[in-house]
Amino acid sequence: MSRELVILNKENSRQQRTKEKMLNLAMYILAKNPNASLNEIAEAAEVGRATLFRYFKSRKQLLHELVVEADKKLEKATRPIIEKKLSARDTLEEFIRVLVPLGASFHFLNSEQINSEDSGIADLYRNQLIRLRELSERLKAENVVAADVPLAWIAAVLDNLIYTAWITVSEGDIATNDAPGLVLRSFLTGLAPQSMNKTNPRGFS
Amino acid sequence: MSRELVILNKENSRQQRTKEKMLNLAMYILAKNPNASLNEIAEAAEVGRATLFRYFKSRKQLLHELVVEADKKLEKATRPIIEKKLSARDTLEEFIRVLVPLGASFHFLNSEQINSEDSGIADLYRNQLIRLRELSERLKAENVVAADVPLAWIAAVLDNLIYTAWITVSEGDIATNDAPGLVLRSFLTGLAPQSMNKTNPRGFS
């Protein structure tokens, strides 16, 4: 008769791919509209509603897995950067580069929509906030950001610029490759023309 | 027997005040969480759920009135500025000053949550977008913003900075009076120190 009763993901099976597709599209849809119905998500992922429920026993669990997923992606993207022990300025630059394409995950984890109950999740959320705050502190300490700017403002602006970039790209209004440069530039020197002798901050053109 | 069957708002009656309280709190709550339940809104406004339904026959109508309200407020705040025919730079400054305190209305009207169906509303929404876009265009034309920055990015950043300011203030993280300055500064010159040389400009302490 049949084998295992447990659904075991076998390396890179069909199940694995289906699940990933659902997670990806769910992230995409929910980042844009946090209260999208499971119907919309299933439709976007091109699977039946039943399949969604086969892999996630409830909306809550889907959300949970998305958060864990988002955390994993962000961790994987940012840890190598931190380990390079660059200057705050260079860390910022590399952070922006990797975070803009992860805008959905990033904003998703940063948004408060989720943290209600679910103790384990609150930690990931808190970690994320702490990371942002730490970077903000270093930027101030190393004089990359002016001393008189409140920490809360630095973190909030960074978060929002990254999310704005992601959404603007995903709606086709600006080019993917322009986005990180625009974020860095907006954040550090603003959008006014660099009238004086200011040199273009390195790297971004 | 009793008088009018129609509920007629008599200048500044109790009804008037109740309704305004509900509209204000609804705006506040919904700006933070677009899918808050009517229960939460009623609670925040300190009225019974029944009263909410007395004044707004459905959630949809509440939303509708909120949009109209938001549009009125924004119109009232910005029209005088436009009529002054200032430079783009000064217009921007005055816009930011009046829009930050109206952050909830502003972002509410700008968010896409609503525009579904309801033809009349779509117009207000479109007008709002056009106003933002026009300002962005003028900023570019008058060289307040660098020529190579995409219009979509200017408008998006402006929208988001204003909303971020409002929410940061309303959560108590930055002072009300600091907010417009931070927005203008972030937008035009960014958060980096304004000094010419990279090393500490202020010498020792």
Next chain:
DNA sequence: CTCTTCTGATACTTTAAAGTCTCAAAAGAG
């Protein structure tokens, strides 16, 4: 104080989305 208006509480119905179940058929593996 008296009479009317307005409100809050509560119990009720309706609706839309969440969640369950079944089955036939598509997709893969051998």
Next chain:
DNA sequence: CTCTTTTGAGACTTTAAAGTATCAGAAGAG
């Protein structure tokens, strides 16, 4: 091709929020 796994469709139940109705009592006007 055959046999097994996995899926999509759709019918069904449950749940939570939307929406309705009623009524007793608070608030306000004269």
